[in-house]
Amino acid sequence: MKANHRNTHDPYAVLRIPDFRLYISARLCITLAMQIQAVIVGWQIYDITKDPLSLGLIGLAEAIPSIFVSLYAGYLADMVPRKKIIMVVITVLMFCSLALLYFTLDASHTLLTYGALPIYVVIFVSGIARGFMGPAVFAFMPQLVANKTLYANAITWSSTTWQAASLAGPAVGGLVYGFFGVTAAYITDAVLVFLSLSAFSMIGSKPLPENINPQNLKESLQSGIRFVFGNQIILSAISLDLFAVLFGGAVALLPIFASDILKTGPEGLGFLRAAPAVGSVLMAVYMAHHPISVKAGKKMLWCVAGFGLTIILFGLSSNFWFSLVMLALSGGFDSISVIIRSTLIHTLTPEYMKGRVSSVNNIFVGSSNEIGAFESGFMAKLLGVVPAVVFGGTMTLLVVGITALKADKLRVLDLKPEAETV
Known part of the structure; x- marks a missing residue:
């Protein structure tokens, strides 16, 4: 039976849906644009300020407004057609890109007068826009697929697109900036946002799913939070991802490893930064052809444990190539975990509540990278760089162990079509 299931699986099923092809094209363009813009x-900003702290404030300027609006954004995504929200949000991001472009033109004296402040203001506004975009995009994607049996396939290709754009975006941004200047780089950013807007505009409008229990704003937000915290599978899966990134993320310390431990310099740092994304893309492509269904919860736990173990081995390594392999493996394990988590959230959440559940997920996971970077830096200062990374990986293993003991429903979770309503 298992062999027969593998033979009948179509890894390109969702790519045959025209609206989904437009969706991942739009997602590719907007992710490339945001990655290029970040570079x-x-x-x-560093060129203007010459202050390393100013770089940390960029993430803060974006994360705070995004988290602040997240719950309301989730409510809105369940009350207003999702495509309308996405179109408005990407239009706002388009104006943000054009504003950044304007600041760089010779005719503009804004940066000469106010320094980096106008850029921070634009990043703050884009953070608000992205806060509204997350739940809307999360809830809109399954409406393009309709058939729940294709959710895992859709999430896998969506994740692959995002990871590929995240891998290519910084390189493209750096090359365009280096060879053609800041104005050309911002033009590239703006063109990609426009292409994303155009692709989304061509997707057919989808009506909101019927809400069987209409509520006011307060009741609606509370019901979304109660749903997540009352569902052991969803809560444990989100918590796993949160703590894995919070404790196991070594990305913030990679410059120190490249410079002082592995002695590779900036070129090696580029490879180290790219390695997790390469591992993630390769694993996502593999999973498109070999999806996980049986014992998905148990496999998710093992993959998060594998992530923690590879982070420990990376922290202990003094060999560049071994470190590179460990980071690539960490990306592969993380990719499996993310795809399973996203699939089960989509599968177990009613259509009319997906915006609110996504917003709670964003508050958990969306802030974990920034908080994880702070945790890594703080522990490195307290314990030293290598002990801090080993500590983080060990804590990830501990969280997996506790979750495996407490979350009995996640342990036995399957993602087979007949288990969709578990």
Whole structure:
């Protein structure tokens, strides 16, 4: 039976849906644009301020407004057609890109007068826009697929697109900035946002799913939070991802490893930064052809444990190539975990509540990268760089162990079509 299931699986099933092809094209363009923009803004702000702290404030300027609006954004995504929200949000991001472009033109004296402040203001506004975009995009995607049996396939290709764009975006941004200047880089950013807007505009409008229990704003937000915290499978899966990134993320310390431990310099740092994304893309492509269904919960636990173990081995390594392999494996394990988590959230959440559940997920996971970077830096200062990374990986293993003991429903979770309503 298992062999027969593998033979009948179509890894390109969702790519045969025209609206889904437009969706991942739009997602590719907007992710590339945001990654390119992040590289340019970082270089530009440091060039203006010469202050390393100013780079940390970029993430803060974006994360705080995004988290602040997240719950209301989730409510809105369940009350207003999702495509309308996405179109408005990407239009706002388009104006943000054009504003950053305007600041760089010779005719503009804004940056000469106010320094980096106008850039921070634009990043703050884009953070608000992204806060509204997350739940809307999360809830809109399954409406393009309709058939729940294709959710895992859709999430896998969506994740692959995002990871590929995240891998290519910084390289493209750096090359365009380096060879053609900041203005050309911001033009590239703006063109990609426009292409994303155009692709989304061509997707057919989808009506909101019927809400069987209409509520006011307060009741609606409370019901979304209660749903997540009352569902052991969803809560444990989100918590696993949160703590894995919070404790196991070594990305913030990679410059120190490249410079002082592995002795590779900036070129090696580029490879180290790219390694997790390469591992993630390769694993996502593999999973498109070999999806996980049986014992998905148990496999998710093992993959998060594998992530923690590879982070420990990376922290202990003094060999560049071994470190590179460990980071790539960490990306592969993380990719499996993310795809399973996203699939079960989509599968177990009613259509009319997906915006609110996504917003709670964003508050958990969306802030974990920034908080994880702070945790890594704080522990490195307290314990030293290598002990801090080993500590983080060990804590990830501990969280997996506790979750495996407490979350009995996640342990036995399957993602087979007949288990969709578990």
